[in-house]
Amino acid sequence: MTSLASSRELLDRPTVPGALLAMLAGVAAVGILIEGAGQWQALVVDVVGLALCAGGYVAWRRGQQVAGALSAIAGGVLVLVALALAVSQPEAMTERLELLPGLLGLAVLLAGLLPVRSSWERRLVSTGAALLFVGVVTSGVVRGASEIQLLAAGVASVLAWDLGEQSVSLGGQVGRRARTRRAELVHAGGSLVAGAAILAVTLGVAALDVQGLSLAGFAVLLVAAFALVFALRQ
Amino acid sequence: MSDVRTTGRWRGVVALSLFAGAVGLLAQRPSLLLLASAGVGYAVYPRLVPAPPEPELAIERTISEKTPSHGESVDVSVTVRNEGDRWLSDLRIVDGVPALLPVVDGTPRRATALGPGDETTVEYAVEGREGKHRFEPTTVLSRDLSGATERTTTVHEPTVLDCGVSVPQAALRDLTRRRPGELQTDDGGSGLEFHRMREYRRGDPMKRIDWRRFASGGDLTTVEFREEQAAAVLLCVDVGTETAPGEPGGRPTAHAVARSVAAADRLAAALADANHEFGLAALGPEPCWLPLGVGRAHLAQLRHLLDTDLAFAPSTVAARRSDAEPFTPEDGLGDVAPEVSDSPRGPTVDQPGAPGAEPALSDGGQTVVDDQGHADATSGRDRQTAELRERFGGNTQITLLSPLADDDILGTVRTLEAAGHPVTVVSPDTTAGESVGNRLAARERTTRIRALRRLGVPVVDWQTGDHLGNALARTMEGYR
Numbered sequence: 046m047t048s049l050a051s052s053r054e055l056l057d058r059p060t061v062p063g064a065l066l067a068m069l070a071g072v073a074a075v076g077i078l079i080e081g082a083g084q085w086q087a088l089v090v091d092v093v094g095l096a097l098c099a100g101g102y103v104a105w106r107r108g109q110q111v112a113g114a115l116s117a118i119a120g121g122v123l124v125l126v127a128l129a130l131a132v133s134q135p136e137a138m139t140e141r142l143e144l145l146p147g148l149l150g151l152a153v154l155l156a157g158l159l160p161v162r163s164s165w166e167r168r169l170v171s172t173g174a175a176l177l178f179v180g181v182v183t184s185g186v187v188r189g190a191s192e193i194q195l196l197a198a199g200v201a202s203v204l205a206w207d208l209g210e211q212s213v214s215l216g217g218q219v220g221r222r223a224r225t226r227r228a229e230l231v232h233a234g235g236s237l238v239a240g241a242a243i244l245a246v247t248l249g250v251a252a253l254d255v256q257g258l259s260l261a262g263f264a265v266l267l268v269a270a271f272a273l274v275f276a277l278r279q
Numbered sequence: 280m281s282d283v284r285t286t287g288r289w290r291g292v293v294a295l296s297l298f299a300g301a302v303g304l305l306a307q308r309p310s311l312l313l314l315a316s317a318g319v320g321y322a323v324y325p326r327l328v329p330a331p332p333e334p335e336l337a338i339e340r341t342i343s344e345k346t347p348s349h350g351e352s353v354d355v356s357v358t359v360r361n362e363g364d365r366w367l368s369d370l371r372i373v374d375g376v377p378a379l380l381p382v383v384d385g386t387p388r389r390a391t392a393l394g395p396g397d398e399t400t401v402e403y404a405v406e407g408r409e410g411k412h413r414f415e416p417t418t419v420l421s422r423d424l425s426g427a428t429e430r431t432t433t434v435h436e437p438t439v440l441d442c443g444v445s446v447p448q449a450a451l452r453d454l455t456r457r458r459p460g461e462l463q464t465d466d467g468g469s470g471l472e473f474h475r476m477r478e479y480r481r482g483d484p485m486k487r488i489d490w491r492r493f494a495s496g497g498d499l500t501t502v503e504f505r506e507e508q509a510a511a512v513l514l515c516v517d518v519g520t521e522t523a524p525g526e527p528g529g530r531p532t533a534h535a536v537a538r539s540v541a542a543a544d545r546l547a548a549a550l551a552d553a554n555h556e557f558g559l560a561a562l563g564p565e566p567c568w569l570p571l572g573v574g575r576a577h578l579a580q581l582r583h584l585l586d587t588d589l590a591f592a593p594s595t596v597a598a599r600r601s602d603a604e605p606f607t608p609e610d611g612l613g614d615v616a617p618e619v620s621d622s623p624r625g626p627t628v629d630q631p632g633a634p635g636a637e638p639a640l641s642d643g644g645q646t647v648v649d650d651q652g653h654a655d656a657t658s659g660r661d662r663q664t665a666e667l668r669e670r671f672g673g674n675t676q677i678t679l680l681s682p683l684a685d686d687d688i689l690g691t692v693r694t695l696e697a698a699g700h701p702v703t704v705v706s707p708d709t710t711a712g713e714s715v716g717n718r719l720a721a722r723e724r725t726t727r728i729r730a731l732r733r734l735g736v737p738v739v740d741w742q743t744g745d746h747l748g749n750a751l752a753r754t755m756e757g758y759r
Contacts, residue, residue, distance in 0.1 A: 060390075171291070175295075178295050178298070178299075179298075181314065182298065182299055182302050182311060182314065185299075185302075185303070185306075185308055185310055185311045185314060186302060186306045186308060186311070189308065189310065190310070191310070192310045192313050195310050195311070195313070195314045196313060196314060196316075196317060199295075199299070199314045199317040199318075200317050203292060203295065203317060203318070203321050206292075207321075207426075210288055210426075211426060214286075214288075214426070215371070215390050218371050218373070218388075218390070218420060219371050219372075219373065219386075219388035219389060219390045220386060220388055222385075222386045222388075223386045223388040223389050223390060224389055224390070224391070225389075225390035225391075227390075227391045227392050228368075228369050228370065228371070228390035228391050228392050229390070230392075231368050231369065231392040231424070232368070232369055232424065232426065235328065235368065235424035235425060236324075236425070239320065239321065239324045239425075240317075240320075240321075242320070243316065243317055243320030243321070243324075246316075246320070247313055247316045247317075247320070250316075251313055260304070260307055260309060260312075263303075263309050263312040263313075264300070264304055264312065266312075267296075267300050267312055267315055267316075270296075270315075270316065270319045271293070271296070271297075271319065273319075273323075274293060274319055274322050274323060
């Protein structure tokens with residue numbers, strides 16, 4: 046009966062290649078904005094902790110309950126350590142804050158992709174990606190990170206959501222056991238090219254001597270962009 | 280035939296832009312305003328990618344064994360080729376595995392990207408279950424590169440998996456047409472088995488005169504043999520009635536229909552071998568009718584109908600549930616392929632009762648639910664019976680293949696018997712299982728069998744896993 050139950054669950058869980066790609070994009074969204082060894086330390090510990098959690102989950106699914114639980118607990122502790130490192134390590138108060146949403150976002154993203162609770166996958170993936178984006182915005186506010194860094198990290202957080210959602214969608218329609226790699230790689234390629242194009246266009250616009258433009262001018266530009274988007278939607 | 284919908288998956292991305300823009304304005308950071316363009320860009324992205332084209336797909340399905348035995352594993356391989364000249368960047372393929380066959384190895388699903396002329400092969404294995412099982416159309420979902428538009432199509436490659444053993448002899452009752460055949464009658468005449476001796480009458484053939492007796496006693500006597508004649512049998516498969524969805528009570532299920540159809544196939548083969556006349560009719564919402572005939576060609580025609588006619592299609596039986604429970608995407612997030620319901624929904628009465636069955640991929644037999652919904656069950660049966668009676672002549676006997684899942688079928692049998700057509704019921708038992716619903720259904724079925732036997736109608740109670748030939752022989756002994 047165990048094989049029966051597990052195969053039932055295997056059917057609607059997010060696919061593995063997409064989940065891996067999404068996590069990769071998420072880590073990139075955090076990593077691109079990092080400055081200083083203390084923050085790197087925190088990110089590495091967080092990633093190791095999350096990997097242990099995922100490994101524990103897989104072991105649990107395969108019937109090794111004890112090993113799985115131990116690994117997951119160790120992973121959870123490491124994630125907490127990473128959060129503590131992120132808060133305590135950097136000297137500047139501003140830097141202490143900027144890593145928190147990103148690290149939390151990675152944990153929530155993983156929780157959605159495992160998934161910790163079925164039918165919550167989309168909610169968790171969206172929340173995780175939103176936290177990643179909040180992390181990017183925080184970096185922009187507290188530290189004034191460079192435009193290219195901010196944009197790349199922003200694109201990476203959108204990619205994390207896109208690939209995570211794709212993985213959830215494929216999991217629902219064809220299941221975790223089906224071969225999905227090709228479809229997911231092509232989709233990821235498309236989104237990545239779109240991201241690169243966005244980056245290039247935005248930086249190109251920025252290079253047209255935007256320095257001289259006032260904030261109000263920027264805001265108007267943004268409003269114009271929104272108007273364009275909504276016009277396209279009609 | 281394809282169905283386009285927008286998934287709306289990029290809808291929320293503008294919120295990121297608004298958030299970044301608002302924070303940028305408040306904190307007076309121009310760089311955050313630039314960041315807002317990321318969200319705007321991704322909101323425009325789905326507009327720029329081409330919509331998914333109408334997929335031109337060729338599909339080929341091979342099965343390792345067309346007539347497996349019960350429980351035997353059958354390898355299925357489905358090759359899907361992109362015949363069009365455009366890329367299909369996100370193609371999700373779900374093969375239409377017959378509802379009753381559990382997938383035992385691999386998965387009948389695949390997601391891939393296919394360039395022009397590319398192909399992909401999905402391989403999996405199903406386990407044979409008694410009955411005739413038709414593969415349903417393969418569902419193909421094609422999304423554009425961004426995933427914003429989704430096109431649902433089905434590609435049909437008819438494949439039939441026929442599981443079961445042949446029967447040596449059909450169930451026949453003693454009513455005959457005057458054609459020489461295998462059915463033994465109580466009339467004397469020419470034949471093989473000795474019937475009686477009688478006094479010679481003028482015109483009796485010389486070779487039938489008992490010359491030994493003439494030599495010893497001098498009186499002429501004629502030997503009579505049991506006459507063997509051909510019967511005309513209409514095989515009638517009960518596919519259920521048009522009942523309102525969700526209405527309680529047992530109705531024939533996909534499981535019952537699969538076994539009934541397989542039994543009809545075997546009985547027809549036995550009838551053809553014995554040179555009887557046979558025909559086919561469906562007692563169900565979709566009409567199907569094959570007039571009486573003899574021979575192998577007629578048998579082939581009958582088999583073709585059983586394999587392909589809509590009246591016996593699993594979609595007639597099972598897919599009607601999709602009308603009862605329409606597919607509703609929830610806020611564009613509902614990502615369930617509409618015709619690919621894997622949920623082990625609803626078999627209250629019917630379970631193949633196989634512990635190895637995988638409910639994830641086999642829905643274990645769906646109740647028959649018709650889309651016309653409101654038609655009364657009783658009038659449905661009456662109308663079906665009346666239609667049936669119009670079609671065939673007086674000397675026909677009927678073999679009714681029915682799981683006996685509703686009381687109205689008794690009325691059908693009574694009507695036919697009263698009209699002078701001897702009825703034999705072959706009833707696949709689909710009530711195996713320990714659930715309360717199954718036990719209740721089994722109880723009701725037993726009561727119906729008793730009621731029919733009291734009428735003098737032979738009922739072959741065909742248990743799951745039982746040899747149909749044995750079940751027939753056991754029952755028909757008492758009626759010879």
